[in-house]
Amino acid sequence: MSVSWAAYRRARRHARQAWALLGAAAAAVIAGSVWFFTAGQFAAVEPAVSGPAxxxxxxAGWMxxxxxxxxxxxxxxAAALEExxxxxxxxxxxxDRSAFGQAWQDADRNGCDTRNDILRRDLRDVGFSQGSRCKVASGSLHEPYVGLTVRFVRGADSSKEVQIDHVVALGDAWQKGAQQLTPLERQVLANDPLNLIAAxxxxxxxxxxxxxxxWLPKNKALRCHYVARQISVKAAYGLWVTQPEKxxxxxxxxxxxxxxxxTPG
Known part of the structure; x- marks a missing residue:
């Protein structure tokens, strides 16, 4: 009878241990589910590389x-927007794009055309074409609109991977006041570094x-700067906004x- 009682107690102890293990496992599953459906699922899709703000x-060293x-x-x-x-x-x-002059002139007269000026400004680890101190041949871009690192290599097709965006698009500017600018002022608008971002x-x-x-950049960290830059350009060139845009x-x-x-500074 005593042997049977001892076996019974061991069985009860093993059963309690098994139930404790099962309870711990269930708690871990519940905790994991709570984490996933609150913060975890959002952390999982967070991009590995975030774009600049x-x-x-x-x-001033070369521009x-x-x-x-x-x-x-x-x-x-916000105050400037109200104005x-x-x-x-x-x-x-x-x-017509030609209303803003020939594309990528040397508007600031530093000896380099505007496209190469902006590539040099925005890219890192810049390499120049042989024999040139202006023509950007390669570099890496911490891309501001989509938050990716993009490699630039000059070439007939590869150059298209990095383009120079007019923050206030020239087509948009044309419909919001640029028609009243002089040809020279439109040329400056098209080549103003304030209005240009490598993207x-x-x-x-x-x-x-x-x-x-x-349209706004997918990189939400940039949106305040991007909108402020559009407002700054529109103020500098006397352009207006529509009500939905405002x-x-x-x-x-x-x-x-x-x-x-x-501001340029």
């Missing part, structure tokens, strides 16, 4: 400033001539009320 404008019709207002971007005129779009059927080719093509109401800009700036305008 801003893009430089000017490097020279250009002069827009008006100075960029200093201070809060822009609000109107509808003008007709765009007569838009992923596909993102640039996707944006096309969109304004902030219809509303979209205001929504972005509401998340960063301390955002300042972007």
């Amino acid at each position: 801003e893009v430089p404008v000017f490097d 020279k400033p250009v002069t827009p019709p008006y100075p960029v207002p200093r201070g809060g971007a 822009l005129d609000v109107k509808g779009r003008a007709a765009g059927s007569d838009y 992923d080719g596909e993102a640039n093509q996707e944006k096309s001539a969109s304004d902030a109401a219809t 509303d979209a800009m205001a929504r972005v700036l509401a998340s960063c009320p301390q955002q300042q305008t972007v």
Whole structure:
């Protein structure tokens, strides 16, 4: 009888241990599920490389400033937005890129064309073509619009991987006041480093001539700077915004009320 009782107690102890293990495993599963459905699933899709929150404008070491019709207002971007005129779009059927002059001129007269100036400004580990101190042949870009690292290699096809985006698209500018600018002022607008960012080719093509109401960078960290830069360009060249565009800009700036305008310096 005593042997049977001892066996019974051992069996009960083993059963309690088994149930304890099962309980611990169940708790771990529940905790893992809670983590996944709260923070875990979002952490899993977080990009390995995040894009920058801003893009430089000017490097006084080798770039020279250009002069827009008006100075960029200093201070809060939201306040500058309120100073822009609000109107509808003008007709765009007569838009022609040539109205902004020949593409990629040496507008600042530093000896290098604007495309190479912007590549040199925005790329890292820049390599130049043999015998040239201007022609960028290679480099890496911490791409601001989609948050990827892009390798630039000059070539008939590979150069398209990195394109120079007009922050305020020229087609958009044409419909919002640029028709009233002089040919020289439009040429400066098209080559102003304030209005130019090296970007992923596909993102640039996707944006096309969109304004902030219809396109914003996928990299949300850049959006405040991007919108402030558009406002700064429009203020400097006397361009207006549409009401939907202004509303979209205001929504972005509401998340960063301390955002300042972007100036060449």
